[in-house]
Amino acid sequence: MILDQIQSPADIKSLSIDELNLLTEEIKVFLIDSIEKTGGHLSSNLGTIELTLAMHYVFDSPDDTFVWDVGHQAYTHKVLTGRKNMMSTLRQKDGLSGFTKRSESEHDIFGAGHSSTSISAALGIAFANKLNDKPDTSIAVIGDGALTGGMSFEALNHAGDTDANLLIVLNDNEMSISKNVGALSKYLTRLISGKIYSTMKSKSLKFLERLPSIQKFAKRSEEHLKGMILPGTLFEELGLDYFGPIDGHDISILIKTLENLKNLKKPRILHIITKKGHGLEEAEENPLKFHGISPPSSSTNNFPSYSSVFGEWLCNSAKADDKVIGITPAMSEGSGMVEFANKFPERFVDVAIAEQHAVTLAGGMATKGLKPIVAIYSTFLQRGYDQFIHDIALQNLNVTFAIDRAGLVGADGATHAGIFDLSFLRCIPNITIIAPSSSREMYKALNFANHFEGPVCVRFPRGKSSVEDFVTESKFEMGKGSIVKTGKDISIFAFGNMLDVAMKASETINATVVDMRFVKPLDEDLIVKIANNSKTLISIEDNTLYGGAGSAINELLQQQNIKTNLHILGVPDKVTEHGTQSELYEIYGLTPEKIIEVSKK
Numbered sequence: 001m002i003l004d005q006i007q008s009p010a011d012i013k014s015l016s017i018d019e020l021n022l023l024t025e026e027i028k029v030f031l032i033d034s035i036e037k038t039g040g041h042l043s044s045n046l047g048t049i050e051l052t053l054a055m056h057y058v059f060d061s062p063d064d065t066f067v068w069d070v071g072h073q074a075y076t077h078k079v080l081t082g083r084k085n086m087m088s089t090l091r092q093k094d095g096l097s098g099f100t101k102r103s104e105s106e107h108d109i110f111g112a113g114h115s116s117t118s119i120s121a122a123l124g125i126a127f128a129n130k131l132n133d134k135p136d137t138s139i140a141v142i143g144d145g146a147l148t149g150g151m152s153f154e155a156l157n158h159a160g161d162t163d164a165n166l167l168i169v170l171n172d173n174e175m176s177i178s179k180n181v182g183a184l185s186k187y188l189t190r191l192i193s194g195k196i197y198s199t200m201k202s203k204s205l206k207f208l209e210r211l212p213s214i215q216k217f218a219k220r221s222e223e224h225l226k227g228m229i230l231p232g233t234l235f236e237e238l239g240l241d242y243f244g245p246i247d248g249h250d251i252s253i254l255i256k257t258l259e260n261l262k263n264l265k266k267p268r269i270l271h272i273i274t275k276k277g278h279g280l281e282e283a284e285e286n287p288l289k290f291h292g293i294s295p296p297s298s299s300t301n302n303f304p305s306y307s308s309v310f311g312e313w314l315c316n317s318a319k320a321d322d323k324v325i326g327i328t329p330a331m332s333e334g335s336g337m338v339e340f341a342n343k344f345p346e347r348f349v350d351v352a353i354a355e356q357h358a359v360t361l362a363g364g365m366a367t368k369g370l371k372p373i374v375a376i377y378s379t380f381l382q383r384g385y386d387q388f389i390h391d392i393a394l395q396n397l398n399v400t401f402a403i404d405r406a407g408l409v410g411a412d413g414a415t416h417a418g419i420f421d422l423s424f425l426r427c428i429p430n431i432t433i434i435a436p437s438s439s440r441e442m443y444k445a446l447n448f449a450n451h452f453e454g455p456v457c458v459r460f461p462r463g464k465s466s467v468e469d470f471v472t473e474s475k476f477e478m479g480k481g482s483i484v485k486t487g488k489d490i491s492i493f494a495f496g497n498m499l500d501v502a503m504k505a506s507e508t509i510n511a512t513v514v515d516m517r518f519v520k521p522l523d524e525d526l527i528v529k530i531a532n533n534s535k536t537l538i539s540i541e542d543n544t545l546y547g548g549a550g551s552a553i554n555e556l557l558q559q560q561n562i563k564t565n566l567h568i569l570g571v572p573d574k575v576t577e578h579g580t581q582s583e584l585y586e587i588y589g590l591t592p593e594k595i596i597e598v599s600k601k
């Protein structure tokens with residue numbers, strides 16, 4: 001096997017094209033086998049094997065730098081840069097990250113997980129190279145999905161106005177997680193189908209002559225002619241030289257093209273066409289299913305996931321009220337919205353990977369009496385923070401945020417952890433925040449939110465409820481928590497799914513357990529009453545300790561001058577790891593055992 005002899009990118013430089021083609025096949029088999037066991041982004045990685053080989057063949061990493069957008073398609077890069085033997089640990093505790101990570105390898109120049117950052121980062125690197133007098137090429141690899149994110153446009157706008165030695169490889173497979181959407185995506189499709197002709201600039205014409213013939217996608221004379229009456233590509237208008245489209249699975253063409261592009265030292269973009277799931281029939285046919293696959297199931301109960309209960313609620317609400325609109329930034333499957341999209345296509349809005357826009361769009365809709373529900377992962381809401389404050393909260397607009405994947409998410413690790421939302425939302429005026437303790441409670445919370453005038457966030461975790469429901473008051477009342485169990489001396493204020501953890505602890509210790517339901521406004525009366533009658537208070541939340549729900553209780557007790565023994569459990573101020581969700585809860589002490597230990601102290 002050739003693959004067994006590859007320890008570093010240097011080892012592929014002497015291979016022939018035939019050997020590289022063989023190596024492509026070997027890597028494909030290796031990745032399929034490996035990802036089936038570990039889980040991970042299968043179809044995206046099957047689409048980038050040839051590109052990665054060609055890039056490492058032509059360029060010299062780590063001097064030439066590769067910035068992989070999102071970083072989910074960089075498995076072949078990991079394999080070629082000395083991490084093959086660790087691929088069996090992918091996305092597991094103490095194992096390789098599922099994304100690029102600086103601490104993992106000198107070849108991972110920039111960490112990722114969130115999309116649309118690659119052009120900015122690569123441009124920054126190109127600037128540094130220039131200042132340091134380095135001839136190295138800075139390369140961003142970005143998918144057509146990630147290109148829809150606002151940051152990409154900001155970076156293109158800047159890059160085109162520089163002379164940076166920046167190469168952008170646009171990996172176009174016409175898919176985001178689901179089918180890519182939007183006008184830009186349609187534009188790229190028109191580019192591929194040749195309906196738009198490039199107005200090649202004089203330098204680029206010379207370049208064209210050196211390209212393999214398949215590259216000459218339009219005859220020069222025709223090119224000139226069209227150039228006079230048709231605009232150049234969008235990218236050229238923005239000041240970048242545009243090349244392509246070329247077949248991103250043809251290693252020989254890729255190498256020849258990249259070799260040519262290596263010598264051009266200005267902002268340039270190479271458009272390659274790939275197929276998600278390439279070479280694996282099932283994945284080619286259903287790239288969505290194989291975008292991210294889970295390791296062999298370890299599911300524990302039959303309860304529906306929070307996301308699917310959200311989807312059910314959305315359908316029911318939309319049926320009852322024609323003002324209800326569901327908005328997703330490119331995450332309709334993950335957010336449980338597929339059925340809603342099918343049943344209410346005119347009220348389903350996928351804005352592509354555009355979280356900022358999703359938030360402000362909802363604000364606009366709310367001014368005209370619509371009831372937008374923004375379904376968004378906690379970690380991706382970070383992208384829309386100013387919009388959340390400026391466009392929703394300050395104007396007190398009637399928007400519901402269904403914040404999925406809150407808390408520790410597991411294998412995706414730190415970049416995807418939803419552990420900051422309570423802190424970054426709590427400090428904003430006009431905001432109501434609910435953390436339901438089960439998926440049934442979430443259903444009730446969403447009903448409450450939908451009938452409330454003003455912005456409401458309902459934040460819930462990844463996966464399933466550990467219990468179907470705790471019997472608490474059936475209706476949500478503004479700012480009211482609910483005592484689930486009455487005990488002695490110790491009282492536990494539980495937020496969201498941490499109620500289950502508290503209840504389990506209460507089987508060992510004699511404690512009062514409160515389902516707080518609201519993080520903002522807090523049930524102040526209840527907290528004060530309980531604080532005055534307990535020796536020890538414990539609060540527990542799956543959010544960072546800093547500025548979260550426990551901090552809110554602490555602030556209240558301070559304001560009321562109540563001197564008590566409050567212990568706050570939450571995620572410590574650290575970059576969190578990846579692993580299973582339960583491993584992470586264990587590591588960060590969000591367990592019944594930890595509550596018992598604390599209460600004994």
Ligand SMILES: Cc1ncc(C[n+]2csc(CCOP(=O)(O)OP(=O)(O)O)c2C)c(N)n1
Pocket residue numbers: 044047069070072073113114115116142143144145146147171173175176177276330331353355380383
């Ligand atoms: C800011 C942000 N929003 C959403 C996501 C979730 N996400 C991960 S990959 C992906 C699709 C990316 O599509 P593309 O860039 O075309 O890459 P492909 O997988 O098709 O190769 C999405 C939406 C993310 N990582 N970051």
